[in-house]
Amino acid sequence: MKALLCDEPGRLSLVERDVPKRAENEVLVRIRHVGICGTDFHIYAGKHPFLEYPRVMGHELSGIVEEAPSGSSLKKGEPVYIVPYLSCGTCHACRKGLTNACQNIQVLGVHRDGGMTEYLSVPEQNVVPTGGISLVDAAMIEFLAIGAHGVKRGSITSQDRVLVTGAGPIGMSAIIFAKARGADVTVIDTREDRLAFAVDGLKANASLFADASAEEQVQKMTSGDGFDVVIDATGNAIPMQRGFNFLAHGARYVLLSVVRQDITFSDPEFHKREATLFASRNAQPDDFAEVVRQMEAGNVPSRALNTHSGRLEDGVQLFQDWSRPEAGVIKAILEV
Incomplete structure (x- = not known):
């Protein structure tokens, strides 16, 4: 063979x-x-x-x-x-x-x-x-299941405002399954073509360009609150660390990305928000089954x-x- x-x-x-x-x-x-x-x-x-x-x-x-x-x-x-x-x-x-x-x-x-x-x-x-x-x-199914697992880890509901950082395939899968749960989803990236596809093709509610003004833009679009859930799919330590800046009080931060370097964050800011940090690794059988269900539903x-x-x-x-x-x-x- x-x-x-x-x-x-x-x-x-x-x-x-x-x-x-x-x-x-x-x-x-x-x-x-x-x-x-x-x-x-x-x-x-x-x-x-x-x-x-x-x-x-x-x-x-x-x-x-x-x-x-x-x-x-x-x-x-x-x-x-x-x-x-x-x-x-x-x-x-x-x-x-x-x-x-x-x-x-x-x-x-x-x-x-x-x-x-x-x-x-x-x-x-x-x-x-x-x-x-x-x-x-x-x-x-497998790459989509990774996004489905991350969305499950973040316990996303229709009441959540979600920010997905990174609009590659894994970030796209997170958008798909957050939308399937009825969440309001924003995506941030440095590639305009990926941002356009996320909105036009995946029905993300909004997009942000990841430049120096991103924190200010997040404050404006969330009335100063930040996002209920942030899902990182960048695969890069710098934006992974930056993602802590986008968290609302009581927010959940899900790391789909894994990098070899250490990542750091401000402990006082994290505690002030009583935020929760989740690692998300691979996927489980029910995540694969969820992908199949959403495929069959045309989502x-x-x-x-x-x-x-x-x-x-x-x-x-x-x-x-x-x-x-x-x-x-x-x-x-x-x-x-």
Whole structure:
């Protein structure tokens, strides 16, 4: 079978590998679509802190069941998506049901080889029927689930004014699911094209350009109150720290972003507001299910999000093309 291998930072190659042999509790999936996200581009650029090369990337996956265990409810030929977080099931977090924060987590395409290949064998519990969702849309479920999880962590309701900082794909997913809960959503970024798409395509209520006047603008648009919930999806320590400036009294701050540096904030200001800080890591099964529900309800503009597509065989060149900012990629999907 073919696989797209990241040999080292900046170098990909299309290689031949043996079809994996399915373990007793695993399902062999014929991969059909692979979404490409910021993690994959970070791996390609050599910026991922938890990765060893060479690595087959790919964790946003949909496909067809090729083989399933005896007695499984999954049948050969059934369309499925894959939950890429392989949890141990026995650690403290797993025993509490927090499989997304498993102490021994293995993420496909990061800690072990992922789905930029023709076949992948994964534990049965990580393989889920797509229902009425198309396979190409199913390859977007994982990144959308990250936003859904962050919105859940922030306990967002229709009474909240929400600020999403960062209008990349993860920030867009947060906008979608905050809007699905009826919240009033503002988005802030430095890219005018992304801001326009967030308003026109995702129905964000307002946008802000992230210049030096942002704090003043936030004060004006919230009558001096600030936002009930701020969700950071910038992936950058400086705007993550700046986000504390936008919090209302009693606000919640959800960090979808993770960075290697320390982040700091004013303790007196944080305490004065009695604010709450949440980390949001990966997603849980109910977040994936929420994405499917919202897709079925027509609340996810999947066609608008899927801006680029191509074949796995062309992946070496496509990664070079799509990694450039001028390519305008929101979500690129490889067809296998």
